[in-house]
Amino acid sequence: MTPALQVRGLRYRYPDGTEALRGVDLTLAAGECVAILGANGSGKTTFVLHLNGLLTGEGSIEVGGLALTRRNLAEVRAKVGMIFQDSDDQLFLPTVLEDAAFGPLNLGAAAPEAEARARAALRQVGMEGAAGKPPYHLSAGEKRRVALAGVLAMSPEVLVLDEPTIHLDPPGQRELVQLLKRLPQAKLIVTHDAGFARALASRAVFFERGRILAEGPVDEIVQRFSWFELGG
Numbered sequence: 721m722t723p724a725l726q727v728r729g730l731r732y733r734y735p736d737g738t739e740a741l742r743g744v745d746l747t748l749a750a751g752e753c754v755a756i757l758g759a760n761g762s763g764k765t766t767f768v769l770h771l772n773g774l775l776t777g778e779g780s781i782e783v784g785g786l787a788l789t790r791r792n793l794a795e796v797r798a799k800v801g802m803i804f805q806d807s808d809d810q811l812f813l814p815t816v817l818e819d820a821a822f823g824p825l826n827l828g829a830a831a832p833e834a835e836a837r838a839r840a841a842l843r844q845v846g847m848e849g850a851a852g853k854p855p856y857h858l859s860a861g862e863k864r865r866v867a868l869a870g871v872l873a874m875s876p877e878v879l880v881l882d883e884p885t886i887h888l889d890p891p892g893q894r895e896l897v898q899l900l901k902r903l904p905q906a907k908l909i910v911t912h913d914a915g916f917a918r919a920l921a922s923r924a925v926f927f928e929r930g931r932i933l934a935e936g937p938v939d940e941i942v943q944r945f946s947w948f949e950l951g952g
């Protein structure tokens with residue numbers, strides 16, 4: 721079966737010379753959920769920013785068998801739904817509905833089709849009742865769910881979430897776990913929260929200085945690297 725995501729030999733150096741990725745290989749099977757753990761500065765965010773072409777390093781990336789190149793960037797972006805740690809950066813339109821419809825419109829859907837997709841996605845995350853609200857009126861957990869609706873409206877094959885529990889209270893975190901569990905997509909979740917990783921992922925990879933130092937069952941990795949500020 722074609723993997724949902726296949727990354728080979730990914731290397732990246734920031735313009736200031738920082739070697740942020742030093743050869744990362746990672747395969748995500750269809751429907752699989754993998755946690756990315758690792759200390760601050762180990763390259764986790766730099767890695768995920770490559771998955772929809774926001775950064776371009778050396779190496780290869782395939783999403784659902786489609787190689788990420790400059791030419792099919794838009795197609796790959798539609799397949800990879802990215803949720804950033806601060807939803808305020810992701811929600812910028814006057815209403816929740818418009819925000820959720822932005823992706824499909826951007827992909828060329830006609831307005832009624834985009835609205836139908838946005839409403840369906842908002843229903844999936846339990847936010848249909850907030851369709852007419854301005855995003856800034858929502859709680860952090862609600863914002864996270866609306867941001868998720870915005871990517872679900874594009875029917876992605878892979879979901880990538882960078883520190884999704886940041887700013888969420890415990891009930892908000894539990895809701896997010898339940899919601900993510902129901903979604904069939906393959907998922908890559910960057911987190912410092914060992915409990916969150918355990919609740920969702922079957923496998924974890926541990927980043928250190930731009931490389932994957934270890935991978936295995938979540939519990940094993942969490943235990944082995946507990947001295948690295950995990951569980952916070």
Ligand SMILES: Nc1ncnc2c1ncn2[C@@H]1O[C@H](COP(=O)(O)OP(=O)(O)O)[C@@H](O)[C@H]1O
Pocket residue numbers: 734735736738739740758759760761762763764765766767
């Ligand atoms: N825009 C940037 N310019 C230069 N160096 C950066 C930039 N962003 C991140 N870095 C560096 O790249 C390394 C990896 O950072 P990052 O991917 O943000 O790690 P993580 O998400 O694991 O905390 C760190 O050394 C960080 O300081």
Ligand SMILES: [Mg+2]
Pocket residue numbers: 764765766
């Ligand atoms: Mg980061």
